[in-house]
Each structure stands twice: as C-alpha cells, then as structure tokens.
Amino acid sequence: MSDLVDLKKLKNLIAVAEAGTISVAAKRLYLSQPSLSIQIKDLEDVLQVPLLVRDHKGVRATPAAEILITGGRELLTMRDALIEAARALHRVTFVPMRLGFSSFVDHALYEMVCSIHTSLFPSCEIKPKSGDPVDLLLMLERGEIDAALVTLPASGAGLKAYPFTQSRLVVCMKSNDPLAKLKEITPADLGSKLTIFRDPRQHPEAHDRLIEMLDVVGITGDVASTNKTPHDLQWMVESGSGYALIREGSELQQGLVTRPVAGVTWTVDSALIVAKSTSQRTMPHLVREMRKRLRLQSSLPPSKPVRSVRPRISDRILPLFG
Amino acid sequence: MSDLVDLKKLKNLIAVAEAGTISVAAKRLYLSQPSLSIQIKDLEDVLQVPLLVRDHKGVRATPAAEILITGGRELLTMRDALIEAARALHRVTFVPMRLGFSSFVDHALYEMVCSIHTSLFPSCEIKPKSGDPVDLLLMLERGEIDAALVTLPASGAGLKAYPFTQSRLVVCMKSNDPLAKLKEITPADLGSKLTIFRDPRQHPEAHDRLIEMLDVVGITGDVASTNKTPHDLQWMVESGSGYALIREGSELQQGLVTRPVAGVTWTVDSALIVAKSTSQRTMPHLVREMRKRLRLQSSLPPSKPVRSVRPRISDRILPLFG
DNA sequence: CTGTCCAATACTTTCTGACTATGGCCGTTT
DNA sequence: AAACGGCCATAGTCAGAAAGTATTGGACAG
Numbered sequence: 001m002s003d004l005v006d007l008k009k010l011k012n013l014i015a016v017a018e019a020g021t022i023s024v025a026a027k028r029l030y031l032s033q034p035s036l037s038i039q040i041k042d043l044e045d046v047l048q049v050p051l052l053v054r055d056h057k058g059v060r061a062t063p064a065a066e067i068l069i070t071g072g073r074e075l076l077t078m079r080d081a082l083i084e085a086a087r088a089l090h091r092v093t094f095v096p097m098r099l100g101f102s103s104f105v106d107h108a109l110y111e112m113v114c115s116i117h118t119s120l121f122p123s124c125e126i127k128p129k130s131g132d133p134v135d136l137l138l139m140l141e142r143g144e145i146d147a148a149l150v151t152l153p154a155s156g157a158g159l160k161a162y163p164f165t166q167s168r169l170v171v172c173m174k175s176n177d178p179l180a181k182l183k184e185i186t187p188a189d190l191g192s193k194l195t196i197f198r199d200p201r202q203h204p205e206a207h208d209r210l211i212e213m214l215d216v217v218g219i220t221g222d223v224a225s226t227n228k229t230p231h232d233l234q235w236m237v238e239s240g241s242g243y244a245l246i247r248e249g250s251e252l253q254q255g256l257v258t259r260p261v262a263g264v265t266w267t268v269d270s271a272l273i274v275a276k277s278t279s280q281r282t283m284p285h286l287v288r289e290m291r292k293r294l295r296l297q298s299s300l301p302p303s304k305p306v307r308s309v310r311p312r313i314s315d316r317i318l319p320l321f322g
Numbered sequence: 323m324s325d326l327v328d329l330k331k332l333k334n335l336i337a338v339a340e341a342g343t344i345s346v347a348a349k350r351l352y353l354s355q356p357s358l359s360i361q362i363k364d365l366e367d368v369l370q371v372p373l374l375v376r377d378h379k380g381v382r383a384t385p386a387a388e389i390l391i392t393g394g395r396e397l398l399t400m401r402d403a404l405i406e407a408a409r410a411l412h413r414v415t416f417v418p419m420r421l422g423f424s425s426f427v428d429h430a431l432y433e434m435v436c437s438i439h440t441s442l443f444p445s446c447e448i449k450p451k452s453g454d455p456v457d458l459l460l461m462l463e464r465g466e467i468d469a470a471l472v473t474l475p476a477s478g479a480g481l482k483a484y485p486f487t488q489s490r491l492v493v494c495m496k497s498n499d500p501l502a503k504l505k506e507i508t509p510a511d512l513g514s515k516l517t518i519f520r521d522p523r524q525h526p527e528a529h530d531r532l533i534e535m536l537d538v539v540g541i542t543g544d545v546a547s548t549n550k551t552p553h554d555l556q557w558m559v560e561s562g563s564g565y566a567l568i569r570e571g572s573e574l575q576q577g578l579v580t581r582p583v584a585g586v587t588w589t590v591d592s593a594l595i596v597a598k599s600t601s602q603r604t605m606p607h608l609v610r611e612m613r614k615r616l617r618l619q620s621s622l623p624p625s626k627p628v629r630s631v632r633p634r635i636s637d638r639i640l641p642l643f644g
Numbered sequence: 645c646t647g648t649c650c651a652a653t654a655c656t657t658t659c660t661g662a663c664t665a666t667g668g669c670c671g672t673t674t
Numbered sequence: 675a676a677a678c679g680g681c682c683a684t685a686g687t688c689a690g691a692a693a694g695t696a697t698t699g700g701a702c703a704g
Contacts, residue, residue: 001443002402004607006328023681035662037682045603047405049412054682056670064408071404075397080324082393083369086386090371121323281367285326288690295663345650357693359651376651378701610659617694 004046007079010072012039013051017069021058030293087123094124097280100136100148101128103229104198105270106247109165110149113272116289121282132202140273146280152269153205161271162287164294168248169266170258172237177257184262187217195224195242196233210245210266217264326368329401332394334361335373339391343380352615409445416446419602422458422470423450425551426520427592428569431487432471435594438611443604454524462595468602474591475527483593484609486616490570491588492580494559499579506584509539517546517564518555532567532588539586 012029016036019025026036044051051065061069097117101110114126129136129145136148137156154161171185171194179189194214200207200223214221225241227233233244234253246258247268272290274283334351338358341347348358366373373387383391419439423432436448451458451467458470459478476483493507493516501511516536522529522545536543547563549555555566556575568580569590594612596605 002398002405003330003333004442005401005405006330008325008328011325021681032663033682034664034684037684038661041683046607047409048416048603049409049414056681058681062412064412067408067411068404071400071407075400075404076324078393078397078400079327082390082397083324083327085393086389087369087371089389090384090386092371094370120326281370285368292662343650354694355651356653356695359653360692363652378650380650614693 001046005043007072007075009039009043010068011076012036013043013065014069014072014076016040016052016059017061017065020060030295094121094282095279096125096127097121097147097282098127098129098145100131100139100145100150102133102136102148102150102202103130104151104202104247105149106165106167106250109270112293113149113286113290116293117282117286120285120289124282132199133206134201134203137273140275143275143277146278147272147274147283147286149270149272151203151206152271153209154271154273155205156273158276159273160276161273162291163269163271164290165270166267167270168260169245169268170248170260172234172244172246172252172256172258174238174240175255175257179259180257182259185259186262187219187264190219190243190261192220192222193242194219194245195222196236196244197221197223197226198233199226199228201226202228206268213264213266323368327365329394329397331361331365332390333398334358335365335387336391336394336398338362338374338381339383339387342382346380352617416443416604417601418447418449419443419469419604420449420451420467422453422461422467422472424455424458424470424472424524425452426473426524426569427471428487428489428572431592434615435471435608435612438615439604439608442607442611446604454521455528456523456525459595462597465597465599468600469594469596469605469608471592471594473525473528474593475531476593476595477527478595480598481595482598483595484613485591485593486612487592488589489592490582491567491590492570492582494556494566494568494574494578494580496560496562497577497579501581502579504581507581508584509541509586512541512565512583514542514544515564516541516567517544518558518566519543519545519548520555521548521550523548524550535586535588 012025012031015029016022016025019028022036022040023033026033029036040052047064049064050062051068052059053062099113099117110128114128117124117126129139131139133148133150133154136145136150137154137159139145140148140159141156152161152163171179171190173180179185182189197210198207211221225236227236230246230250233246234256236242237244238253238255245266248258248260250258252258272287274287334347334353337351338344338347341350344358344362345355348355351358362374369386371386372384373390374381375384421435421439432450436450439446439448451461453461453470455470455472455476458467458472459476459481461467462470462481463478474483474485493501493512495502501507504511519532520529533543547558549558552568552572555568556578558564559566559578560575567588570580570582572580574580594609596609
C-alpha cells in the first residue's frame with residue numbers, strides 16, 4: 001500500500017492544506033484543479049481515510065491528513081538532506097549551465113528560464129552569454145554553450161528547438177504620429193515607412209522571413225535602419241525615422257505607442273535551442289518544467305485570425321535541425 | 323532537483339545494491355533489466371553523481387549510493403509508519419475483500435491474487451467464497467462479492483473482466499490406456515470417448531463454447547458424466563468411464579496421464595471479474611500488480627499454432643459485458 | 645575462438661497522469 | 675427568484691512517461 005503513496009502526492013496534499021482550497025493550490029502547483037482533486041481522491045481511496053472535509057468555500061484537513069502533512073514535511077526535508085549528503089560526499093560541483101540569449105528575446109522569458117533552472121538545480125550555476133542568434137547557434141554546434149534563447153526560425157546541425165512563447169508583432173510609432181489616432185493600422189497605411197529593423201546579420205533567417213511576410217501584404221521593407229537591440233530600435237522610432245515592428249507587450253519608451261496591423265497576425269516565437277549532444281543533463285528537466293508552467297497560461301489573447309511569421313507549419317513542429 | 327528523486331527510485335536502487343546485479347534485481351522487482359538500468363541512470367544524471375561501479379560481473383554501490391541507500395531505507399520505513407499513524411488515527415478498518423472463485427480456477431492463481439492483495443493492503447482481510455461461475459457472476463451483479471476468479475467466457479451487467487492466465491487444454495486418461503502410448507492424440511482417436519465434463523450448469527457459456535470447439539474438429543461431446551470439481555473429474559477418468567479435458571499442468575492423481583491433442587490448441591483463460599460499481603477501491607491496484615507480475619512470465623510454452631477455445635478475437639479483448 | 649553473462653542502446657508499446665469541458669452544489673447579488 | 679460566481683467532482687481525451695522487446699558490445703571462462 002505504501003508504494004501507492006509517493007512524495008509528490010504528499011507534497012500536493014500539503015499544498016492543498018496550506019492553500020485552503022484545491023483550486024488555489026492547483027494554481028500554485030501549476031496544475032489544473034481536476035488533476036489535483038483526483039490526486040487527493042486517490043490518496044483517500046488508497047488509505048481508505050477521508051483527508052479533506054469539503055464545503056462550498058474550500059477544504060479543511062482531517063486529523064489523519066494533519067498527521068500526513070506533518071510527517072510528509074519531515075519526509076520531504078529528509079529527502080532533501082539525503083540528496084545533499086550524497087552529493088556532498090562526492091564533492092561534485094555541477095558543471096555550470098552556459099545559457100545564451102539574444103537581446104530580442106523577452107526578458108521575462110529569460111528570467112523564467114533562470115529561475116526555474118535554479119529552483120530545480122539550486123547548486124548549478126548559470127553562466128549567461130548574450131549574443132546574436134547566428135553566433136549563438138554556432139556556439140551551440142561547437143558545444144561552447146549548452147542552450148540558447150532565441151527567436152525562430154533557428155537551425156543547426158544536431159540542435160533541437162523547444163518553442164516556449166508566441167507573441168504578436170505590432171507597429172511601434174511616436175504617439176504624436178497621425179496614425180496613432182487609429183485603433184488599427186492597415187498595411188497600406190504603413191506604406192514605405194516601415195524602415196526600422198533589427199540588424200539582419202544578427203538573424204538572417206528571421207529577417208528573410210519577415211521581409212517575405214511583409215511582401216505578402218504589399219509592403220516593401222526598406223531597411224533604412226538596422227539595430228542591435230530592441231532599445232536602439234525604439235530610439236530610432238522616437239527620433240522619427242520611421243516605424244518598426246516590435247513584440248506586443250514590450251516595455252515602451254516615453255512618447256511611443258504600438259498599434260496592431262489590421263488583417264494580419266504576425267507572430268514571433270521564442271524558443272530554447274539545445275544541442276542534442278550537450279553534456280548538460282539538466283536540460284530535459286528544465287524544458288519539461290518550462291512547458292508545464294507555460295501550458296496553463298498559454299494561447300495568445302484572441303484578436304485576429306492567426307498567421308505566423310513563419311510560413312510553413314512544419315516549422316512549428318520542427319523549426320530547425322538539419 | 324529533489325522532486326526528481328522519488329521513493330520508488332530509491333527503493334529500486336536499494337534492490338539493485340542488495341542484488342549485486344541489475345538483472346537479478348530486475349527479476350525480483352518484476353521489471354525488465356533495461357527499465358531498471360534506465361532508472362539508475364536517471365538518478366545518476368539528476369544527482370550528477372555516479373551511483374554504481376559496473377563491471378562484467380555486476381555492479382557495486384559507490385559511497386554516494388551507500389548514503390542514499392541507508393537514508394532511503396530510513397525514508398521508506400518512515401513513510402510506512404506515517405501511513406500507519408494516519409490510518410490508526412481514524413480507526414478505520416478496511417472493508418474486507420470478498421473474493422469468489424470457481425474450483426476450476428488454478429489454485430496457484432488464487433494464491434497469487436491473495437498474496438498480492440495482502441502484500442498491497444496488509445490490513446485488508448480477504449473473505450473467500452467458492453462457488454459456480456454462474457452463481458459468482460450473479461453475486462457480483464448484486465454486489466454480494468467484490469471480485470471473482472473464473473474461467474472465460476463470463477458476462478454480466480456492469481462487470482469487467484481482467485484475463486490473467488491462459489492454459490492449454492489436454493486430454494486426461496488412465497496411464498494404462500492404449501492411447502497413452504502416443505505422444506499426441508488426434509481428434510479422431512478421441513472418437514466418442516470424450517465423455518467426462520464439468521457440470522454444464524456451473525458455467526453454461528463455457529460449456530457451450532467447448533462443445534462448439536469440439537464440433538469443429540468432428541468430435542461430438544457426449545456428456546456422460548458431469549462433475550462439480552476438477553477432483554471429481556479425475557476420479558471419473560480413473561474409474562475408466564472415458565476421457566476428460568483438463569488444464570495442462572494440473573496436478574494429476576496416481577495412474578493418470580495427459581496428452582496434447584494434435585492439430586488444435588484449445589486454451590482456457592482465467593480472469594478476475596470485477597463489478598465496476600464495487601466499493602472495493604483496492605481492486606484497480608490489485609489488477610495492475612497482477613498484470614505486472616504476469617507480464618514477464620506470460621506466453622504459453624511454444625508447442626503448436628494457437629487456436630483458442632474462444633472463437634472470436636473480440637473475446638480476448640472484451641471477453642464479456644453486455 | 646566461442647559461449648555466456650551483464651549492462652547499455654534503440655525502438656515500440658502501454659498506460660499513467662494531466663488537460664478540457666461540464667455539471668452540481670451552495671451562497672451571494674441583483 | 676433568478677442569475678451569478680466560486681468551488682469541487684466527473685467524464686472523456688490525449689501526450690508523454692515508463693515499461694517492454696530486441697539487439698549490441700564488452701569482458702571473461704572454457
């Protein structure tokens with residue numbers, strides 16, 4: 001019987017008791033409410049003991065559950081100590097995780113990757129390296145870094161991409177621009193004023209695709225200004241040299257606004273690229289946990305029919321590899 | 323990281339260390355060798371510590387593994403105590419498991435069911451009830467028993483069958499019978515001497531199918547003697563009133579032998595029948611564990627192309643239910 | 645050499661576990 | 675009252691984890 005009670009279940013029971021309701025606990029645990037309900041029910045079935053008293057405003061732990069909770073906490077700390085002891089004995093230090101990131105990747109995503117990795121592997125140091133996607137991919141192939149956060153498309157020998165987030169692209173303009181009065185911009189409005197771009201050399205594939213997509217709606221992307229960072233991009237807009245496409249929800253400088261483009265939905269995908277041959281064994285766990293957390297909060301806010309920057313469906317499934 | 327180390331893995335690590343080789347431990351744990359290898363490897367990857375020193379004659383635990391093993395044992399006993407405590411608090415007694423069985427079901431199977439159930443749920447009493455399949459199924463439908471071990475086919479409203487074992491049927495005869503000199507009997511040899519049967523009223527469906535199968539090879543099953551138990555069946559054979567079909571490998575009385583029938587492979591399936599609505603929440607676990615144990619040792623010893631007593635494939639998948 | 649024993653790898657299959665959607669219950673609000 | 679909102683439970687579906695099979699490779703022992 002005891003094999004049917006594992007530490008994960010105990011941990012979740014504790015979380016439920018602490019939260020006072022299953023739904024709240026589920027949120028904290030990045031689980032759905034039914035999953036957690038079922039876990040508790042399984043415990044009750046196996047032990048044949050009621051653990052929670054349910055009422056309309058939540059749940060309360062029964063005395064039996066209290067025992068399990070205190071004992072469970074003890075077990076959990078003992079397990080941690082045990083692992084600590086075993087690792088200390090060998091005096092092993094984790095090989096640091098060398099994480100590359102492009103400056104055009106959402107900072108929150110980068111933070112999330114770091115925080116999840118350190119919460120999973122507290123003693124594993126992260127060595128961040130910022131760089132251009134094209135360079136990062138090369139470094140990955142050479143084994144100089146373990147993973148990189150870049151925007152798709154991204155390809156390289158022996159690399160695997162795990163798409164994490166998808167954001168809509170919107171037009172960035174000065175707030176006193178005449179077009180800023182409109183709720184939406186039509187492609188025609190943009191005319192030839194979409195001139196401010198990210199430096200194509202940073203990510204040639206992404207640039208080509210973007211130009212391609214613009215072409216589809218009749219916009220010729222005249223690259224007048226190329227920029228190394230999102231910050232520079234906004235400065236250029238501010239200085240009045242034209243419009244730029246940026247990630248919806250980006251933090252904006254004073255005096256700038258963004259407007260969606262009517263009739264199209266351009267999106268940009270951020271992904272973690274990992275070399276299949278990496279010696280970092282932490283990567284699969286990191287990816288799994290990231291996916292778990294992003295699952296529930298995913299999906300773009302509904303606005304327009306979606307049409308991706310990346311024309312082929314296959315890209316979404318296997319954006320890269322050769 | 324610690325969430326990636328669960329008690330099951332620790333338990334298996336302990337088993338490996340105790341066994342000295344992964345293969346042996348796998349057998350004891352009713353697992354395949356690769357599964358266990360992978361589990362250990364996962365642990366080593368997560369902890370980034372080598373746990374086993376492999377050589378050609380097995381494995382040896384590293385110091386780090388020793389720590390995990392002693393600590394793990396402690397954790398396991400603490401968990402057991404914890405569960406015990408929680409259950410004791412509520413003074414819950416398991417509702418006993420009422421298990422029916424037909425006397426024509428292999429006794430070893432019955433023993434196995436009981437031993438697994440009590441090893442999973444030590445404090446859950448088993449109340450065995452022997453009876454005829456037809457009666458047992460009725461009792462199941464009425465909720466008077468929780469599960470029954472019978473031979474297929476078996477059907478009933480709201481019942482679900484879990485086939486466990488499949489045995490070949492062989493002809494039982496006196497050892498001084500002229501046919502006993504042959505290695506195999508042909509259906510023609512049997513002629514009309516196959517006259518000793520199980521009481522058809524005990525299990526009408528099974529009887530009908532058997533007659534049907536005999537008919538296919540041109541044997542008319544003249545039911546001259548009907549018997550309530552396998553024991554009685556053998557007595558009848560011994561007394562010389564004819565042949566009987568019995569489960570291969572059955573224990574035989576003095577003076578009796580069995581011979582396979584050439585050209586056909588008749589088999590009999592034993593299954594656990596469970597009422598879907600039973601209040602016994604232990605049943606799913608019992609079934610799962612039984613399947614796990616039978617998986618590795620399953621499959622009939624190769625002898626002849628197989629042809630089942632039960633004519634339709636669908637029976638194997640869903641032998642019953644209405 | 646060849647056979648045996650053990651562990652590791654590659655690939656496939658099974659089944660757990662998590663999700664979505666929905667329904668019922670109970671208070672609170674309009 | 676009726677409608678709404680919060681909470682838990684159930685049903686049904688699906689992806690991914692875990693287990694299995696088959697095979698390879700290495701290291702003796704005969």
